[in-house]
Amino acid sequence: MKVLAVLGSTGSIGRQTLEVVRASGQKFGIYALTANTNINLLEKQVREFRPEIAVVMAEEKAQLLRERLRDLPVKVLCGMEGLIQAASAEKVNMVVTAVSGSIGLQPTLAALKAGKNIALANKETLVAAGDLVLNTAQLNNCSLIPVDSEHSAIFQCLHGKKKTVNKLILTASGGPFCGWSKEKLREVTPAMALKHPNWNMGAKISIDSATLMNKALEIIEAKFLFGMEYRQIEVLVHPQSIVHSMVEYKDGSILAQLGMPDMHLPIQFALSYPERWADYSNPLSLKNIELTFHEPDHDTFPALKLAYWCGETGGTLPAVLNAANEICVQAFLDGRIKFLDIVQLVENTCRQHKVSEAKDLDTILAADNWAREHTEEIIKRNELKKN
Ligand code: NDP
Ligand code: MG
Numbered sequence: 114m115k116v117l118a119v120l121g122s123t124g125s126i127g128r129q130t131l132e133v134v135r136a137s138g139q140k141f142g143i144y145a146l147t148a149n150t151n152i153n154l155l156e157k158q159v160r161e162f163r164p165e166i167a168v169v170m171a172e173e174k175a176q177l178l179r180e181r182l183r184d185l186p187v188k189v190l191c192g193m194e195g196l197i198q199a200a201s202a203e204k205v206n207m208v209v210t211a212v213s214g215s216i217g218l219q220p221t222l223a224a225l226k227a228g229k230n231i232a233l234a235n236k237e238t239l240v241a242a243g244d245l246v247l248n249t250a251q252l253n254n255c256s257l258i259p260v261d262s263e264h265s266a267i268f269q270c271l272h273g274k275k276k277t278v279n280k281l282i283l284t285a286s287g288g289p290f291c292g293w294s295k296e297k298l299r300e301v302t303p304a305m306a307l308k309h310p311n312w313n314m315g316a317k318i319s320i321d322s323a324t325l326m327n328k329a330l331e332i333i334e335a336k337f338l339f340g341m342e343y344r345q346i347e348v349l350v351h352p353q354s355i356v357h358s359m360v361e362y363k364d365g366s367i368l369a370q371l372g373m374p375d376m377h378l379p380i381q382f383a384l385s386y387p388e389r390w391a392d393y394s395n396p397l398s399l400k401n402i403e404l405t406f407h408e409p410d411h412d413t414f415p416a417l418k419l420a421y422w423c424g425e426t427g428g429t430l431p432a433v434l435n436a437a438n439e440i441c442v443q444a445f446l447d448g449r450i451k452f453l454d455i456v457q458l459v460e461n462t463c464r465q466h467k468v469s470e471a472k473d474l475d476t477i478l479a480a481d482n483w484a485r486e487h488t489e490e491i492i493k494r495n496e497l498k499k500n
Contacts (some may be wrong), residue, residue: 118205120143121212123154125315126234130209133381145199152178157295159187168195195476196220201227210235213317214439214479218242225249228317232383234260236334241432242477243337258383264338265379266357267368282359284312284351285328301452311354311374324455329420333431343424349406373397416456428468429480437462444492462488
C-alpha cells in the first residue's frame with residue numbers, strides 16, 4: 114500500500130486526489146492532510162480518511178480543529194513546521210504537493226531530503242527553485258512525477274527518450290479571453306476571469322489561465338521537469354483542451370496524449386505510475402470532435418515572452434516572476450488592480466530585480482520576499498496616487 118501525504122487536500126487538486134484514492138479501493142493509505150484555513154472540509158476529510166496528522170496554517174485554527182477532532186487519535190499540527198513534518202514523516206511513501214504558491218517550496222524540499230517521491234501539482238515551487246529542487250531530488254534518488262495535465266501528457270509521450278526529442282509542444286486553452294483585444298480586456302472583472310471555459314480550478318490558477326501566466330509558469334516547469342532548453346519548448350493554443358501536450362521527435366514524428374479536460378486522469382497516473390489503472394469515469398470519444406491549434410497572441414498576452422526571458426536569464430529571476438505574480442493575482446481578486454495591470458506589474462518587478470545565482474534556499478526565499486514587498490509597495494503607491 115502506498116502511503117500518501119496530501120499537502121493542500123482541501124483545494125481543487127487535493128479534493129480530486131482524495132476522490133482518486135476513494136475510487137481506488139485499498140490501494141492507498143493517507144498519513145497526512147493539510148489545509149490553509151478551511152477546517153470544515155479538513156475535519157470531514159479527516160473523519161473519512163483517518164490520517165495520523167492534520168495540518169492548518171494558523172495556531173488558532175489548529176486549536177479549533179483539535180477540539181472538534183478530540184474523539185479521534187489524529188495529531189493536529191500548524192504552520193510551516195507542521196507542513197514539513199507531514200511531508201517528511203517516515204511512514205510516507207509519496208507526497209502530493211497540491212498547495213497553491215511558493216509556500217510549497219520548503220515542504221517539497223523536506224520531503225525530497227527524506228527520500229519521498231513527489232506527485233507534483235504545485236508548479237510554483239519548481240518555477241521558484243527549479244535547480245535546487247531537481248538537485249535535491251537527484252541527490253536523494255527521488256522522482257518528481259507531474260500532475261499538471263500538460264506535463265503529465267509530455268511525461269507519458271516522452272517515456273525517457275529525451276535524447277531524440279526535437280521540441281515539446283505545450284498546449285494552452287487560451288483561457289476565458291482567448292481572441293479578445295487589449296481594449297476589451299480593460300473591463301475584465303475577477304468574476305469573469307474566474308470562469309474558465311474548460312477547467313474547474315482554484316482561484317489563483319484560474320486567474321493565471323486568464324492572463325496566460327499559467328502557461329508561462331508551465332514553460333519553466335517543463336524546462337526543469339524534462340531538462341530541455343527553452344528554445345525547445347513551444348506553446349500552441351488549443352481551445353478544446355483535448356490534446357494535453359505533445360512531443361516532437363527529431364525524425365518529425367509527433368506524439369500526443371489526449372483525454373477529457375479532467376484532472377482525475379493525470380492525478381491517478383501520477384499516483385499509479387509506473388502502472389496504469391482502469392478509469393472509466395470520463396472517457397473521451399473522438400467522434401465529431403474538432404481539434405484546432407494556433408499561435409498565441411503575444412502582444413495581447415505578454416506573459417509567455419516574459420517567462421522565456423526570466424527562464425533564460427535564470428538565477429533568482431523566475432522566483433521573482435512567480436512571487437510578484439502571486440501578489441498581483443491576489444490584488445486583482447481583491448479589486449485593487451485591473452486585469453491588465455497583473456502582467457505589467459509583474460514585468461516591472463522583474464525588471465527592477467538584481468538577479469543573483471539561486472545557490473541556496475535562503476537566496477531564493479530572499480528574492481521571493483523582495484518581489485512580494487516590492488510589488489506590494491508599487492500597488493500601494495498607485496492606490497495612493499488614485500485617491
Ligand atoms: P486551490 O486554491 O483550489 O487549493 C490550494 C490548497 O492549498 C488548499 O488546500 C488550500 O487550503 C492550501 N493553501 C493555500 N494557500 C496556502 C498557504 N499559504 N499555506 C498552506 N496551504 C495553503 O488550488 P488548486 O488545487 O487549483 O491548485 C493547487 C496547485 O496545483 C497549484 O500550484 C496549481 O498551479 C496546480 N495545478 C492545479 C490544477 C487544477 O486543475 N486545479 C491543474 C494543474 C496544476 P484552504 O482550502 O484552506 O485555502
Ligand atoms: Mg496545466
